[in-house]
Amino acid sequence: MGIQDIIEGKKQWRAHTARVKELPPDYQIVYREMQKYLFKVGPVDLPDGPLLPGIVDFFEEGVAAGKGVLQLVGDDVAAFCDDLVKDSRTYADVYQESLSGAPGTAGQ
Template sequence: MGIQDIIEGKKQWRAHMARVKALPPDYQIVYKEIQRYFFKVGPIDLPDGSLFSGIVDFFEEGVAAGKGVLELIGNDVAAFCDDLIKDSRTYADIYQESIGGEPGTAEK
């Protein structure tokens, strides 16, 4: 990764965050909670940025339709996030596999 890639990445992230800041306050709050959840859970494909931009696209469509954010995602932000990444591998899955267990199972 060269310096140009880093600069371009920062430009894209700033443009993305400008879109987030243009959303109504309730959408911004939920977006930040989603972002925090994903940074904790760690889906592997998170760095490519398509997940977050897709969420902003979805939120912008909801705003245009005059819907509240909870009408779009429901009352449980974590459940919404889990549904988004249910078929994606996470860093927790990789760790579980590295210690010899199957993802999603606990050893007795």
Template structure:
């Protein structure tokens, strides 16, 4: 990764966070909790994928439709997050494989 790639990545991240800050406060709170959850447990390809920007798109549509954030995702934010990444390889999967001695699909 070159310096230009890092600079471009920072620009994209700042633009993404500007979109988050434009959301109503309740949406921002839920987004930040989801982001924290994904960074802790989430998919290995989180930063390369479109998961976070897709969530912002989804939230922007909800705001435009006049819905509250919990109307969109339900009361259990973690369950909603788990459903989004159910088919993705996660950091938790890698950890479980490392302590059990099994090799994951990438290591085979």
């Protein structure tokens, strides 16, 4: 990863967070909680993948349709997040694989 990749990644992240800040306050709160949850249990490719920008797209469509954020995601936000990543490889999967690997390979 070169310096240009890092700079481009920062630009993309700043543009992403600017989009989040344009959402209504209730959407921002739910987004931030989803983000925290997904960074803890989410997929390995979360920082570089399309999931977080996709959530913002989904929320922007909900705002345009005049829906409340809980109408979109439901009352159990964690369950909604789990549904989003159910087919993705998570850090928990990587950890489980390291534990069930061949003897002497854990921690490599």
